[in-house]
Amino acid sequence: MNIFEKLDYTILNYKINLSGAVIGCALLALVSHQTKAQTAGLTMPAGFKAEIIAENTGRPRHITVTKKGDIYVKLFRKVDDKGILMLQDKDGDGKYESRTSFGNYIGTGIYLKDSYLYASSDEGVFRYKLDANEHVINPDKPDTLVKGLVSRRQHETKSLVLDNDGNMYVNIGAPSNSCQVNDRQPGSPGQVNCPILETAGGIWQFKIDKMNQSYAEGVRYATGLRNVVGLDWNKQNNALFVMQHGRDQLTMFPEYYDVKQSAELPAECMYMIKQGDNAGWPYSYYDPFQKKNILAPEYGGDGKKEADSKFINPVAAFPAHMAPNGLLFYTGNMFPERYKNGAFVAFHGSWNRAPEPQKGFLVAFIPFKDGKPSGEWETFADGFSGSPEKTASGRADHKPCGLAMGPDGALYVTDDSKGAIYKISYNK
Amino acid sequence: MKRISLTLLIISVFISVIAQTKKPVAKKPASKANAASAAVSPAVMERGKVVYNTYCVACHQPDGGGVPSMNAPIVKTPHVLGAKPALIDIILKGMQGVDILGESYSNVMPAHNFLTNQQIADVLTYVRNNFGNKASGVTAAEVAAVRNKK
Numbered sequence: 001m002n003i004f005e006k007l008d009y010t011i012l013n014y015k016i017n018l019s020g021a022v023i024g025c026a027l028l029a030l031v032s033h034q035t036k037a038q039t040a041g042l043t044m045p046a047g048f049k050a051e052i053i054a055e056n057t058g059r060p061r062h063i064t065v066t067k068k069g070d071i072y073v074k075l076f077r078k079v080d081d082k083g084i085l086m087l088q089d090k091d092g093d094g095k096y097e098s099r100t101s102f103g104n105y106i107g108t109g110i111y112l113k114d115s116y117l118y119a120s121s122d123e124g125v126f127r128y129k130l131d132a133n134e135h136v137i138n139p140d141k142p143d144t145l146v147k148g149l150v151s152r153r154q155h156e157t158k159s160l161v162l163d164n165d166g167n168m169y170v171n172i173g174a175p176s177n178s179c180q181v182n183d184r185q186p187g188s189p190g191q192v193n194c195p196i197l198e199t200a201g202g203i204w205q206f207k208i209d210k211m212n213q214s215y216a217e218g219v220r221y222a223t224g225l226r227n228v229v230g231l232d233w234n235k236q237n238n239a240l241f242v243m244q245h246g247r248d249q250l251t252m253f254p255e256y257y258d259v260k261q262s263a264e265l266p267a268e269c270m271y272m273i274k275q276g277d278n279a280g281w282p283y284s285y286y287d288p289f290q291k292k293n294i295l296a297p298e299y300g301g302d303g304k305k306e307a308d309s310k311f312i313n314p315v316a317a318f319p320a321h322m323a324p325n326g327l328l329f330y331t332g333n334m335f336p337e338r339y340k341n342g343a344f345v346a347f348h349g350s351w352n353r354a355p356e357p358q359k360g361f362l363v364a365f366i367p368f369k370d371g372k373p374s375g376e377w378e379t380f381a382d383g384f385s386g387s388p389e390k391t392a393s394g395r396a397d398h399k400p401c402g403l404a405m406g407p408d409g410a411l412y413v414t415d416d417s418k419g420a421i422y423k424i425s426y427n428k
Numbered sequence: 429m430k431r432i433s434l435t436l437l438i439i440s441v442f443i444s445v446i447a448q449t450k451k452p453v454a455k456k457p458a459s460k461a462n463a464a465s466a467a468v469s470p471a472v473m474e475r476g477k478v479v480y481n482t483y484c485v486a487c488h489q490p491d492g493g494g495v496p497s498m499n500a501p502i503v504k505t506p507h508v509l510g511a512k513p514a515l516i517d518i519i520l521k522g523m524q525g526v527d528i529l530g531e532s533y534s535n536v537m538p539a540h541n542f543l544t545n546q547q548i549a550d551v552l553t554y555v556r557n558n559f560g561n562k563a564s565g566v567t568a569a570e571v572a573a574v575r576n577k578k
Binding site for chain 2: 076153154155182183184186187249251254262351355393394417
């Protein structure tokens with residue numbers, strides 16, 4: 001090979017490499033562009049795609065989907081003076097362009113079962129009879145099932161779920177952080193025999209066919225739960241599961257907790273609830289590092305002293321303050337087998353980690369076997385916030401809240417910040 | 429004893445009356461910018477930041493934007509930029525259930541009356557001159573006047 005031949009060969013080689021690289025880059029760009037369009041900006045495991053099926057719906061909280069794919073969402077703030085939105089995709093193009101609304105009250109909880117739609121205000125629960133198409137027959141005249149529940153601004157929302165035996169489970173959040181004499185005031189002690197627990201800080205059970213129930217007619221099914229937003233009924237072991245919003249601001253006791261510890265404690269806990277259970281609030285919190293229920297500083301704790309052993313342990317622990325607002329056991333057939341009967345959890349995202357970076361704004365998954373978690377939790381869908389910087393600052397574009405499963409097994413996620421509704425599907 | 433405390437009360441009332449009547453007179457000649465910068469020294473801002481990061485940042489957040497529907501923002505709101513006695517009163521007594529710029533907030537702000545007058549003055553001066561806010565500083569005497577008003 002003479003020198004010219006060699007030079008020529010090198011140039012040729014370089015050209016080939018270069019053109020290969022250009023084509024490669026273009027392909028990569030095309031693929032990533034396609035992927036982004038197919039995931040609505042979310043990152044998910046391979047094979048999943050996401051689309052935004054409705055936008056600017058207000059502030060949708062919990063969501064339920066009918067057998068024919070129509071959607072009901074409960075609104076956190078009224079839109080056109082109404083608090084329940086029904087969305088339909090009448091032309092079948094995948095976008096839910098048809099909107100009707102009813103219900104003259106704000107709230108979070110909504111649930112559909114056996115020809116009735118159940119929806120909560122911040123004080124009670126209403127029931128609407130559905131027709132054969134699962135459309136509300138008389139939107140202006142719901143039955144009042146429950147009324148007069150505690151609603152004092154903080155943790156005011158009432159989530160609900162039904163079992164298969166004619167009972168309904170309603171969260172009544174504690175209007176307090178940790179039952180201090182002076183709520184959220186540094187150093188203020190906890191109230192003795194926390195009186196809040198008499199009417200809040202737990203799950204109450206009511207009948208689904210009895211009108212005008214309140215505390216006298218209901219049963220305090222479980223106590224010691226500060227505030228539950230996400231909850232679901234596990235049909236495999238016939239048990240209630242709840243996600244608690246753990247307490248804030250351990251830094252109010254700087255002698256025991258520094259800023260970082262306060263950001264990382266306590267875990268956001270998933271509990272399996274049996275009647276009569278006590279999860280410990282306000283007397284204790286769950287420390288995921290020591291893996292123990294720890295005595296709260298308002299009640300003499302120092303970050304190490306263990307709490308009373310009568311308090312139940314969580315079945316799963318997630319990072320602190322991520323605000324679990326939705327819980328759904330996946331019973332569909334669209335997703336791969338490992339998701340079957342597992343739990344999806346929508347994390348609204350934290351604020352109480354400041355000045356440490358915020359966390360959350362994602363949908364997590366935890367596999368289940370026989371009604372118990374069978375592995376570690378994992379991030380399922382992330383990217384709702386828009387960027388890692390927006391996650392860290394807490395100024396997220398979208399905040400996941402409610403979860404529901406469609407008739408085809410697709411997963412629906414509401415965003416109560418910008419009002420987007422996502423549909424997540426799986427294609428092999 | 430009674431007589432001493434009565435005398436003290438009279439003196440303190442007298443002082444606060446002087447302070448209150450004197451304030452607007454002293455301020456009038458100075459331009460707005462001067463009045464603000466006069467009280468807003470880097471040292472005050474630094475002390476205010478320490479108080480903010482200890483007692484306020486958890487709820488009001490590092491950017492002062494608060495948390496939607498939960499914790500009030502303190503960026504260019506009428507409460508922060510408005511009359512100082514009302515603002516001082518919020519620190520001393522706390523606040524809940526007050527709509528701000530048409531939005532409601534669920535969490536309670538506890539009374540921070542355990543802070544010293546100087547700490548309150550420093551943190552309010554810091555807040556009124558941070559997060560895009562620009563307003564006159566707050567003095568410990570102004571905090572004392574509100575605290576002692578009861």
